[in-house]
Amino acid sequence: MSPADREVLLDVRELRVEFRVKAKQPLVAVKDVSFQIFQGETFGLVGESGSGKTTIGRAIVRINETTGGDIYYRGQRINGRISTRLDKEVTQRIQMIFQDPMASLNERAKVDYIVSEGLYNTRRFADEADRQQRVEDVLNEVGLLPEFASRFPHEFSGGQRQRIGVARALVMEPEFIIADEPISALDVSIRAQVLNLLLRLQKTKGLTYMFIAHDLSVVRFISDRVAVISRGEIVELAEAEELFMNPLHPYTRSLLTAIPMPDPIEERKKKLVVYDPAVHDYSVHKPIWVEVRPGHFVLGNEPEIEEYRKMLSQ
Amino acid sequence: MEQIILSAKDVVIKFSLRGRILTAIRSASLDLREGKTLAIVGESGSGKSVFTKAFIGMLDTNGWVDSGSILFEGKDLAKLKTERQWLGLRGRKIAMVFQDPMTALNPLRTIGKQIQEVIELHQGLAGRAARQRTVEILADVGIPLPELRYGQYPHEFSGGMRQRVVIAIAMACSPRILICDEPTTALDVTIQAQILDLIRRLQKQYQLTVIYITHDLGVVANVADDVAVMYAGDIVEYGTANEVFYNPQHPYTWALLSSLPQLGVKGQPLYSISGTPPNLFYEIKGDAFAPRNPQALKIDFVKRPPYFQVSPTHYARTWLLDERAPKVTPPETIQHMRDKFREVTR
Numbered sequence: 107m108s109p110a111d112r113e114v115l116l117d118v119r120e121l122r123v124e125f126r127v128k129a130k131q132p133l134v135a136v137k138d139v140s141f142q143i144f145q146g147e148t149f150g151l152v153g154e155s156g157s158g159k160t161t162i163g164r165a166i167v168r169i170n171e172t173t174g175g176d177i178y179y180r181g182q183r184i185n186g187r188i189s190t191r192l193d194k195e196v197t198q199r200i201q202m203i204f205q206d207p208m209a210s211l212n213e214r215a216k217v218d219y220i221v222s223e224g225l226y227n228t229r230r231f232a233d234e235a236d237r238q239q240r241v242e243d244v245l246n247e248v249g250l251l252p253e254f255a256s257r258f259p260h261e262f263s264g265g266q267r268q269r270i271g272v273a274r275a276l277v278m279e280p281e282f283i284i285a286d287e288p289i290s291a292l293d294v295s296i297r298a299q300v301l302n303l304l305l306r307l308q309k310t311k312g313l314t315y316m317f318i319a320h321d322l323s324v325v326r327f328i329s330d331r332v333a334v335i336s337r338g339e340i341v342e343l344a345e346a347e348e349l350f351m352n353p354l355h356p357y358t359r360s361l362l363t364a365i366p367m368p369d370p371i372e373e374r375k376k377k378l379v380v381y382d383p384a385v386h387d388y389s390v391h392k393p394i395w396v397e398v399r400p401g402h403f404v405l406g407n408e409p410e411i412e413e414y415r416k417m418l419s420q
Numbered sequence: 421m422e423q424i425i426l427s428a429k430d431v432v433i434k435f436s437l438r439g440r441i442l443t444a445i446r447s448a449s450l451d452l453r454e455g456k457t458l459a460i461v462g463e464s465g466s467g468k469s470v471f472t473k474a475f476i477g478m479l480d481t482n483g484w485v486d487s488g489s490i491l492f493e494g495k496d497l498a499k500l501k502t503e504r505q506w507l508g509l510r511g512r513k514i515a516m517v518f519q520d521p522m523t524a525l526n527p528l529r530t531i532g533k534q535i536q537e538v539i540e541l542h543q544g545l546a547g548r549a550a551r552q553r554t555v556e557i558l559a560d561v562g563i564p565l566p567e568l569r570y571g572q573y574p575h576e577f578s579g580g581m582r583q584r585v586v587i588a589i590a591m592a593c594s595p596r597i598l599i600c601d602e603p604t605t606a607l608d609v610t611i612q613a614q615i616l617d618l619i620r621r622l623q624k625q626y627q628l629t630v631i632y633i634t635h636d637l638g639v640v641a642n643v644a645d646d647v648a649v650m651y652a653g654d655i656v657e658y659g660t661a662n663e664v665f666y667n668p669q670h671p672y673t674w675a676l677l678s679s680l681p682q683l684g685v686k687g688q689p690l691y692s693i694s695g696t697p698p699n700l701f702y703e704i705k706g707d708a709f710a711p712r713n714p715q716a717l718k719i720d721f722v723k724r725p726p727y728f729q730v731s732p733t734h735y736a737r738t739w740l741l742d743e744r745a746p747k748v749t750p751p752e753t754i755q756h757m758r759d760k761f762r763e764v765t766r
Contacts, residue, residue: 154608154609154610154611155608263696293463293464293635294463294635294636294637294676294679295463295675295676295679295692295693297679297681298679298681298690298691298692298693299692301681301690302689302690302692305689306689320608320609321609322609323638323680323681323682324681326681327681327682327684327686327690328681360610361609361610363613364609364610364612364613365609365638366612366613366616366636366638366639366641366642367638367641367682368637368638368640368641368665368677368680368682368757369641369665369757370640370641370642370644370661370662370665371662372641373638373641373642374642376642378613378614378617380610380614381610
């Protein structure tokens, strides 16, 4: 399917997020970032800590205020000042799964309340019996037993806790889920279980995901398209396989060589590419966001883009 | 045959927790080849940290080496009891780098002082000479402007730089063995790659023997000469990196390798290990991995398998290697691993 005939679910245009750390100079966490997410796809967002990837996710679900730019969801602007009704609708349709299942669940609440909190806030149930039914259904769906509802988070393992985090998002019947490093805090053998759960839910419910991560091997496996973010800017965006086969931006290339592959012979031969932002000379030519191949975007100035095109044609 | 620098034999480590006894290490054995890097892989709770902590006498106070021996330079480390006995060894001969560089450093003292303290204590240098040596070590672990950095505090360093400092402290008394306990787990991939490079360089430069603890098989492939796979307090497979990656024998090693996302096929579920690791408060009968192994044999639930030798350097604790065992082939996903990776890395 070509991107042209896919329905745009989320459209982020020139998004800018600043934080006031010092009185005078604001910290620009996200610098005029634009991208689109299509209905039903998994959009991977990769970058190192401090690159602004989580901030983008939080700006979409309205946790962080935006400084500039627009975010459209199904054609409706959802950032900045919006009506209470729309705010509620956004809360219901866009849900987030957080990184650390040890820190993101209320230790003093039972699973029943943790999962229902969104329902209470938006009054999405007819009566008490209906609410209990919804909680039971969603626990089943994520592979937990309904009797777990009366327990506290500390009684669960990391993998089970992350399932509670998924259940809490799912109970709102969202269309779009932002998963912020949902498996980085989990053990290797548990990771596969949670990834499989997310994949299954996407298939059965037609969900759209934005998957935020720093582990490129996981992102490659789960995403349809991947955006690479560095210092608040998206430097490259392409279909997952295209990005891994033909990485253009030097930052993407350094990130790819940095992932250790479970193959000792190749690993021993590997030469590390360290990315130095000083390689870009943007004093004369300013960097622009260019589609160098259908669906493959990269940030660079004119001489750089010329070089990227040459690399692709080889 | 190379020198064996440290040899652990049938080590059993127990902990007393609220009146109950937990067996964290269930008679594990290990030979460490001098000048090589051994990677210990396993899930959290498999005992990889506890096992190596016994090598430097840093078990928590409620834990003890119950039986077995750990031979190093003609001494049995398992018999050492008092702090005084450990002092000549810990840090000086065997040093450790911890997981989280945020908590391993003292936030109230400058980086320089924290390294210099070790040098003064162990090498008998003082004053200007000690300072000089500290600056040299800072430069050696790849910290730019060491003279300036000497006077700075930990909060002025990034995560990767702090881990370099922790490595500098460990290297300050030129130990023979360096134990790295998940030193890159808290770091970004690009920084991780640099730290791995540093450890490899130091190893070559000083003929160090390194024990590298991790749960990331990619990191193992990057650093390891030898690999030990741990499960439920036991080493279930041991061999050179090539042997363990390209010719794995234990079902748990198979399962670990199969669940790697790098080997996943898009649109299909990843292989995942069902169940959870066993509770170490109870005695484990037979092969600890059997309840999670769909192809487990009857004997796996009854009798603990001994080590079967696959090659002079490769051992595995699984009944599958017994000559009477039925032929079970490793899962399709991990066969021909090399070709598959060549495909994905083009």
